[in-house]
Amino acid sequence: MKSTPFQPNADLAPMPFDTRICETARSLKDAGLPWRPHAGCFVWDPEGHIEAPSPFPNRIYFILNLNRFLAIFGSVRDMEEKLIWLPTWHQARLICRRLGTDEIGRAEISGYDGTSPPGDDLLSLYKLLMEKTALFSTLK
Numbered sequence: 001m002k003s004t005p006f007q008p009n010a011d012l013a014p015m016p017f018d019t020r021i022c023e024t025a026r027s028l029k030d031a032g033l034p035w036r037p038h039a040g041c042f043v044w045d046p047e048g049h050i051e052a053p054s055p056f057p058n059r060i061y062f063i064l065n066l067n068r069f070l071a072i073f074g075s076v077r078d079m080e081e082k083l084i085w086l087p088t089w090h091q092a093r094l095i096c097r098r099l100g101t102d103e104i105g106r107a108e109i110s111g112y113d114g115t116s117p118p119g120d121d122l123l124s125l126y127k128l129l130m131e132k133t134a135l136f137s138t139l140k
Contacts, residue, residue, distance in 0.1 A: 016119025024126040031133040035085040043083040092125040099135045
């Protein structure tokens, strides 16, 4: 069966992973946000290590089967090095909770009024996490 690529003009993106979010996720990775690749994670492959076309815009992939990604990269460590994890809103909230900043995150998100561009609520969580990089070592 031939795959049908994502059509940005017709299809609704499942997650708002635009350039702002991807670059902020790269900053989170550079700041030391720990990540263990597993099923259920969205990842960004900015360097094009994955040869297969992405089912989403901007070389975004979803880890449905970890073994498929291990076949491409060879090890979890290589995945961690070469891919950038894009935490979903739910995952970002769980990280905030683990860092003890869940109340701050809740206050910022509860002010969302629906007029901001899609993804701004997720971006605000990423930025909140950027403010807490000193706490990342507690997540390991």
